[in-house]
Amino acid sequence: MEFKINTLEFEKLLNRVMPIIPTRSPMPILEHFLLSIKDNMLSVFATDMQISLETSMNITSSQDINVLVPAKLLHDTIKTLPDTDIKISSDKNHKLMVTTDTGVFKISYLDPADFPHMPPFQELYHFTIDGEKLRNALETTSFAASKEEARVSMTGVLLELKTNEIRFVSTDGHRLVKLSYLNFENSIEKKIIIPGRAVSVVLKLLENRDIRVSFNDAQIRMEIGNNVFISRLIEDQYPNYESVIPLENDNILEASKEDLIKVLRRISLFTSTQTKQVKFAITKDILTLSAENIDLGSEANEKILCEYIGTPMEIAFNSSYISDVISNIHTDKVRFKLNNPTRACILEPVVKAENEDVLMLVMPMRLNV
Amino acid sequence: MEFKINTLEFEKLLNRVMPIIPTRSPMPILEHFLLSIKDNMLSVFATDMQISLETSMNITSSQDINVLVPAKLLHDTIKTLPDTDIKISSDKNHKLMVTTDTGVFKISYLDPADFPHMPPFQELYHFTIDGEKLRNALETTSFAASKEEARVSMTGVLLELKTNEIRFVSTDGHRLVKLSYLNFENSIEKKIIIPGRAVSVVLKLLENRDIRVSFNDAQIRMEIGNNVFISRLIEDQYPNYESVIPLENDNILEASKEDLIKVLRRISLFTSTQTKQVKFAITKDILTLSAENIDLGSEANEKILCEYIGTPMEIAFNSSYISDVISNIHTDKVRFKLNNPTRACILEPVVKAENEDVLMLVMPMRLNV
Numbered sequence: 198m199e200f201k202i203n204t205l206e207f208e209k210l211l212n213r214v215m216p217i218i219p220t221r222s223p224m225p226i227l228e229h230f231l232l233s234i235k236d237n238m239l240s241v242f243a244t245d246m247q248i249s250l251e252t253s254m255n256i257t258s259s260q261d262i263n264v265l266v267p268a269k270l271l272h273d274t275i276k277t278l279p280d281t282d283i284k285i286s287s288d289k290n291h292k293l294m295v296t297t298d299t300g301v302f303k304i305s306y307l308d309p310a311d312f313p314h315m316p317p318f319q320e321l322y323h324f325t326i327d328g329e330k331l332r333n334a335l336e337t338t339s340f341a342a343s344k345e346e347a348r349v350s351m352t353g354v355l356l357e358l359k360t361n362e363i364r365f366v367s368t369d370g371h372r373l374v375k376l377s378y379l380n381f382e383n384s385i386e387k388k389i390i391i392p393g394r395a396v397s398v399v400l401k402l403l404e405n406r407d408i409r410v411s412f413n414d415a416q417i418r419m420e421i422g423n424n425v426f427i428s429r430l431i432e433d434q435y436p437n438y439e440s441v442i443p444l445e446n447d448n449i450l451e452a453s454k455e456d457l458i459k460v461l462r463r464i465s466l467f468t469s470t471q472t473k474q475v476k477f478a479i480t481k482d483i484l485t486l487s488a489e490n491i492d493l494g495s496e497a498n499e500k501i502l503c504e505y506i507g508t509p510m511e512i513a514f515n516s517s518y519i520s521d522v523i524s525n526i527h528t529d530k531v532r533f534k535l536n537n538p539t540r541a542c543i544l545e546p547v548v549k550a551e552n553e554d555v556l557m558l559v560m561p562m563r564l565n566v
Numbered sequence: 567m568e569f570k571i572n573t574l575e576f577e578k579l580l581n582r583v584m585p586i587i588p589t590r591s592p593m594p595i596l597e598h599f600l601l602s603i604k605d606n607m608l609s610v611f612a613t614d615m616q617i618s619l620e621t622s623m624n625i626t627s628s629q630d631i632n633v634l635v636p637a638k639l640l641h642d643t644i645k646t647l648p649d650t651d652i653k654i655s656s657d658k659n660h661k662l663m664v665t666t667d668t669g670v671f672k673i674s675y676l677d678p679a680d681f682p683h684m685p686p687f688q689e690l691y692h693f694t695i696d697g698e699k700l701r702n703a704l705e706t707t708s709f710a711a712s713k714e715e716a717r718v719s720m721t722g723v724l725l726e727l728k729t730n731e732i733r734f735v736s737t738d739g740h741r742l743v744k745l746s747y748l749n750f751e752n753s754i755e756k757k758i759i760i761p762g763r764a765v766s767v768v769l770k771l772l773e774n775r776d777i778r779v780s781f782n783d784a785q786i787r788m789e790i791g792n793n794v795f796i797s798r799l800i801e802d803q804y805p806n807y808e809s810v811i812p813l814e815n816d817n818i819l820e821a822s823k824e825d826l827i828k829v830l831r832r833i834s835l836f837t838s839t840q841t842k843q844v845k846f847a848i849t850k851d852i853l854t855l856s857a858e859n860i861d862l863g864s865e866a867n868e869k870i871l872c873e874y875i876g877t878p879m880e881i882a883f884n885s886s887y888i889s890d891v892i893s894n895i896h897t898d899k900v901r902f903k904l905n906n907p908t909r910a911c912i913l914e915p916v917v918k919a920e921n922e923d924v925l926m927l928v929m930p931m932r933l934n935v
Binding site for chain 1: 660672862865866
């Protein structure tokens with residue numbers, strides 16, 4: 198077996214698969230790429246038994262091959278080479294040889310028979326979505342998914358298909374994000390939960406082109422250009438999130454996102470280490486943020502110009518949760534919809550994209566008196 | 567007490583002192599700045615009991631003050647403010663108040679009586695050196711100082727004053743750096759050892775201006791513009807490094823620094839994890855670097871064009887040590903002076919700066935057969 202390849206192109210190919218490779222896995226064989234050539238198509242496949250990715254490109258090879266190569270060593274070797282054409286070949290001693298103008302790098306490979314396989318994927322349902330739309334939905338929701346394994350369903354992003362709608366939901370119990378694309382061509386009604394790690398790998402692959410998504414009750418498969426991504430789904434019940442979203446939040450506050458972020462960054466320095474509580478005191482045109490750390494004897498307050506239609510109110514939030522949510526709203530102004538200091542607060546962009554409905558929610562904290 | 571200050575200027579002042587502040591010290595009081603105003607001079611002082619730094623600037627204040635302020639909280643607060651003039655004042659409740667156009671930040675301060683003091687500095691000897699020269703000497707030597715506490719003297723940089731010479735030496739037993747400035751106006755003969763941490767703090771302060779350095783047997787003091795830096799010295803015997811430097815290394819190899827660094831980066835991936843051994847096979851005009859990892863069954867070799875006058879030789883080095891040394895030689899070409907595969911190898915820049923003599927040394931490893 199022998200083929201020529203450009204180092205930068207090969208590096209790009211390996212870069213895509215590297216995030217799948219587990220580090221210090223109890224199964225060291227998973228730290229290998231399955232590298233195969235068939236009919237002049239070079240494929241690199243990796244799996245951690247939860248998710249897998251296969252990526253491929255055309256090359257010209259005299260022979261087919263199917264071997265397991267240590268992922269990090271091959272990737273590092275290619276990364277440290279300059280932009281040049283190299284020759285990849287195999288020798289009789291189970292070695293992959295990388296040959297450049299000045300050097301030879303030999304890497305032992307293993308027999309692919311030892312590589313574990315994921316269960317074969319059976320397509321039951323499918324839809325097509327624009328890559329940029331999928332990226333926007335996953336980026337907007339994934340930050341709010343739970344980092345704690347206690348309720349495994351909440352560590353993923355809910356993907357909900359409805360007639361002419363696709364919806365993405367995440368929540369960790371303290372905040373919630375719901376993003377819907379309306380007028381989305383679809384006729385099936387299904388809910389699946391995509392694991393957080395799968396979401397973060399997919400986000401690195403998405404491009405501005407149509408993605409074919411297919412799934413069954415246990416697995417999801419995405420075809421993204423020359424990449425085929427498969428992940429297990431979280432087979433669990435997602436919490437009934439709709440009951441949490443308040444309907445009668447009539448007090449409307451609008452303020453600059455940039456002001457809010459900058460002031461929160463300063464005021465957060467003065468919150469109590471335990472509660473991280475920041476207080477919002479809202480009047481007609483002034484929003485005052487304040488915090489106090491009794492242990493250290495430090496306190497701070499700062500004012501922001503705002504527009505508020507509603508009853509003057511004091512409401513408190515965990516500074517990290519409210520900062521995260523505001524950071525993920527992508528307009529100059531943020532709208533808060535409030536009911537009262539003990540009820541969930543809705544946040545949304547003041548300007549919404551066409552056919553896109555995004556709603557974020559943060560639970561308030563009990564006010565320190 | 568009340569004064570106005572620009573946030574960026576105040577931040578610059580605090581930035582200089584922050585590296586002194588210990589994190590999670592057994593003495594939490596050391597996590598404070600001593601902030602004082604006397605005769606319209608604002609000074610900020612910090613110490614970790616080994617090193618201390620005082621930095622100052624002119625301001626206009628109605629009153630003097632002398633208080634201990636939590637360093638990280640004040641620094642973070644100033645850092646997160648935009649470029650603006652702020653008012654700093656103190657209130658009756660032992661609070662320092664930072665007032666901006668939109669906000670008020672109150673930080674409790676402590677009584678300076680509780681702050682530990684370093685022993686007063688007694689000047690016995692002194693010299694003056696250009697800041698850029700001192701930076702060059704400390705940067706060139708400090709990387710080779712030992713990271714292990716076993717022989718404490720080797721964790722520092724030796725500063726040796728001789729008649730019309732100042733010399734800096736570092737070694738960890740595997741490699742050694744010696745840098746001398748000749749024709750250096752000086753008449754005292756003294757050796758002191760500056761702790762590694764003091765060197766790294768000083769490197770952040772040095773400017774292109776004359777530095778006044780004074781010392782006694784226990785402490786060193788540097789006056790760098792408006793900064794006064796004091797450190798304890800390592801009061802121990804420095805190893806007799808001169809006996810290690812070989813005199814008869816007649817085999818001379820010259821090669822491009824860039825080639826060496828790039829090839830070492832690749833070949834290092836293939837070294838044994840335990841020994842990190844990389845082999846140099848040297849002939850008249852070809853230097854071949856090679857490595858082998860028997861456990862993984864991987865190996866690599868790569869050729870570099872070179873100029874060699876001497877007996878063809880194979881010599882092995884620890885890849886990290888030789889890479890570090892070559893990286894710290896600041897010319898396009900590196901000269902190796904070799905004796906035989908079991909004797910120390912000298913490395914030096916092919917072109918030397920005027921009145922500067924720099925010599926690096928790496929111990930070889932026993933060759934794997």
